[in-house]
Amino acid sequence: MAHHRSNNGINRNELFEEWDSLPAVRNMPSEKSSTRPKPAAGRKPKRDPQQVITELADQADTENSFDFSYHASRHERLWITNSLVGFYDDHWIDDVLRLLKGGKEANVYQCQANPRTLGDVDYLAAKVYRPRQFRNLKNDHVYREGRINLDSEGHEILDDRMNHAMHKRTDYGLKLMHTSWIEHEYQTMLRLHAAGADIPAPYARGNNAILMGYIGYDDMAAPTLNQVSLSPLEAKLLFERVVHNIELMLVNERVHGDLSAFNILYLDGEIVLIDFPQAINPHENRNALRIFERDVTRLCEYFSRQGLRTYPRSLAADLWKKHGLSIKPDVHPRLIDDQNEQDRVYWQNLQQD
Numbered sequence: 170m171a172h173h174r175s176n177n178g179i180n181r182n183e184l185f186e187e188w189d190s191l192p193a194v195r196n197m198p199s200e201k202s203s204t205r206p207k208p209a210a211g212r213k214p215k216r217d218p219q220q221v222i223t224e225l226a227d228q229a230d231t232e233n234s235f236d237f238s239y240h241a242s243r244h245e246r247l248w249i250t251n252s253l254v255g256f257y258d259d260h261w262i263d264d265v266l267r268l269l270k271g272g273k274e275a276n277v278y279q280c281q282a283n284p285r286t287l288g289d290v291d292y293l294a295a296k297v298y299r300p301r302q303f304r305n306l307k308n309d310h311v312y313r314e315g316r317i318n319l320d321s322e323g324h325e326i327l328d329d330r331m332n333h334a335m336h337k338r339t340d341y342g343l344k345l346m347h348t349s350w351i352e353h354e355y356q357t358m359l360r361l362h363a364a365g366a367d368i369p370a371p372y373a374r375g376n377n378a379i380l381m382g383y384i385g386y387d388d389m390a391a392p393t394l395n396q397v398s399l400s401p402l403e404a405k406l407l408f409e410r411v412v413h414n415i416e417l418m419l420v421n422e423r424v425h426g427d428l429s430a431f432n433i434l435y436l437d438g439e440i441v442l443i444d445f446p447q448a449i450n451p452h453e454n455r456n457a458l459r460i461f462e463r464d465v466t467r468l469c470e471y472f473s474r475q476g477l478r479t480y481p482r483s484l485a486a487d488l489w490k491k492h493g494l495s496i497k498p499d500v501h502p503r504l505i506d507d508q509n510e511q512d513r514v515y516w517q518n519l520q521q522d
């Protein structure tokens with residue numbers, strides 16, 4: 170599938186207006202919910218933050234010649250430079266052209282691909298995370314359950330000191346966990362792309378960013394599915410296509426975890442699934458069926474608005490069984506923590522079913 174097209178008649182202003190009203194992605198609360206202690210009132214920070222930024226910016230200016238045409242404020246420019254300079258040094262990108270979507274969690278930028286490395290690929294998309302994005306993830310244990318922690322090379326973290334830091338959620342530990350989230354997103358994309366799923370091709374990742382195939386037009390990204398109205402025939406075909414992708418994910422041991430019409434791009438009659446940091450392994454996560462049902466339900470909500478008759482509960486159960494996943498995960502009672510509210514509810518539900 171060719172994922173880049175010239176803009177053929179979509180009203181760009183209309184789309185941008187709609188983007189402004191997008192709701193925040195669930196499970197990704199704002200910085201406000203941070204539980205990190207605030208500095209005591211009246212205490213002066215050791216150094217003026219503005220001065221630190223200026224120094225860093227000067228360093229960034231002198232250490233490399235990564236200059237880009239996108240007009241950013243000084244703060245944003247520094248953030249982009251630090252997050253994307255590795256992709257520039259490795260000859261993936263030549264330029265940052267525009268911000269496609271800015272959010273509380275991440276900004277996605279359209280970049281000019283380096284033609285010597287990428288031939289006839291014109292553009293790439295770079296998703297750059299806010300530094301503290303995953304620190305504030307509410308209920309992150311729901312997604313992290315059964316997951317191993319990965320370092321920036323994609324290897325399991327076995328070092329005791331590092332594991333202790335993550336367990337204690339020290340600053341260093343949180344930094345490692347941030348890297349691990351991005352690494353999981355990237356590994357999921359590698360795996361699903363290799364399996365032939367309709368997702369952007371993953372090219373590279375850094376400590377704070379993922380570089381992937383660009384889905385869109387010369388001057389704007391493809392709209393998300395929730396911005397598009399479908400004919401009945403197209404709705405039927407695209408629903409089947411998404412279900413095919415969901416099945417492909419199950420075969421490859423992944424449940425998206427935040428699937429909805431907001432995380433599916435639509436380009437010239439085809440769909441592309443995006444946004445995988447919360448993807449989970451259905452064999453390792455006890456919450457998998459619930460998360461899967463929620464994904465299927467949100468998807469069905471969109472398609473039923475497009476006039477399709479959908480049966481989310483039975484569809485989710487059928488797909489689950491078809492791929493050999495058990496409806497009641499067999500958890501040894503000793504693994505259930507009676508001090509943990511979530512575990513108690515889980516145990517009670519098991520008794521009732």
Ligand SMILES: Nc1ncnc2c1ncn2[C@@H]1O[C@H](COP(=O)(O)OP(=O)(O)O)[C@@H](O)[C@H]1O
Pocket residue numbers: 194269270272274275276277294296369381382383384385390391393431432443444445
């Ligand atoms: N590969 C891509 N090509 C074009 N646009 C993209 C791409 N990935 C993301 N976007 C744009 O950025 C938005 C946010 O990306 P997403 O991965 O959903 O991050 P989040 O929802 O966590 O902010 C998308 O809705 C889309 O507009």
Ligand SMILES: [Mg+2]
Pocket residue numbers: 194431432444
């Ligand atoms: Mg999203």
